[in-house]
Amino acid sequence: MTDAPVKTDVAIIGAGPVGLFAIFECGMLDMHCHVIDALEAPGGQCAALYPEKPIYDIPGFPRILASDLVERLQEQAAPFAPVYHLGQQVIRLDRQTEGGWLLTTSAGTSISTAAIIIAAGVGAFGPNRPPLAGIRDYEGLPAGSGVQYLVRRREDYRGRQVVIAGGGDSAVDWALSLADVAAGIAVVHRRDKFRAAPQSVQQLRALAQAGRIELVVPYQLHAIEGDGTGLKGVIVRDLDGGERRLAADVLLPFYGLTQDLGPIAAWGLNLDRNHIAVDPASFSAGPDGIFAAGDIASYPGKLKLILTGFAEAAAAAHAAYAIVHPGEALHFEYSTTRGVPHPA
Incomplete structure (x- = not known):
């Protein structure tokens, strides 16, 4: 175990497309992110299962390979200097007495965070x-x-x-x-x-x-x-x-995937079978400061599309702002007027 936990504004669980876009959305709201994923590289299913599969329903891209989409999303997130913790799984989640959450990973990493966005796709997955x-x-x-x-x-x-x-x-x-x-x-x-x-x-x-x-x-x-x-x-x-x-x-x-929420199932979230039931207004997963977006999030009328997950990530990031910056008014700005920082 590390002697002292690393601190961040938002911990994102899952480095698939939705998790990667959540980094960008949080960054645009002045929130720094640490990202945890069990796979050895970012991209989730897009990288692990079908990197050369073309995707046709990403706005602005009539056709894009899954691996290229992951690369573009990493490039988009890079200016906000996310810290990746790959090849490890969050195995424990504890409330902190001073507020926020303490995550512990299978690699012994401890992360202190004000808010959490769970973008873990279908959870741990494997083939049928x-x-x-x-x-x-x-x-x-x-x-x-x-x-x-x-x-x-x-x-x-x-x-x-x-x-x-x-x-x-x-x-x-x-x-x-x-x-x-x-x-x-x-x-x-x-x-x-x-x-x-x-x-x-x-x-x-x-x-x-x-x-x-x-x-x-x-x-x-x-x-x-x-x-x-x-x-x-x-x-x-x-x-x-x-x-x-x-x-x-x-x-x-190709008979689909088995899915297992793993330790996430014991975190006191609003579970709906193998998904997390969320409030579609804030994407709150139940406990204060925990949100969910992407395929793992469930609500009436849900469409399991990557583009839907992108919108959910944006909404979750805006809801997390009040947790990370309590008492501060959020002055919404479009990216076209604010711009993004240059990568370090």
């Missing part, structure tokens, strides 16, 4: 693993081989036989993205209806009609084949028990 015998033997192999639960670089799949399992946005989007580099793509889904954006589904079906993607429906994963050092094939089964073998160098199962 399909129940296939021996599947763990093919995990952890080099990218582009075996069983992988995320795509970091499209080039890793060039010339490979790829089997994608799932019917949501991730499965459909990666099928479209890898169609240009893979030797072959088979999309396995238990029914012929996909739970993805209609335009993406139309593109998927068009590629299937052109023979560039094979839609293996209605089928489900049944078994995998290989020699332990590499995947050779995937066995699928239809509703009548009929089986097919698909040649495969790599299996990409």
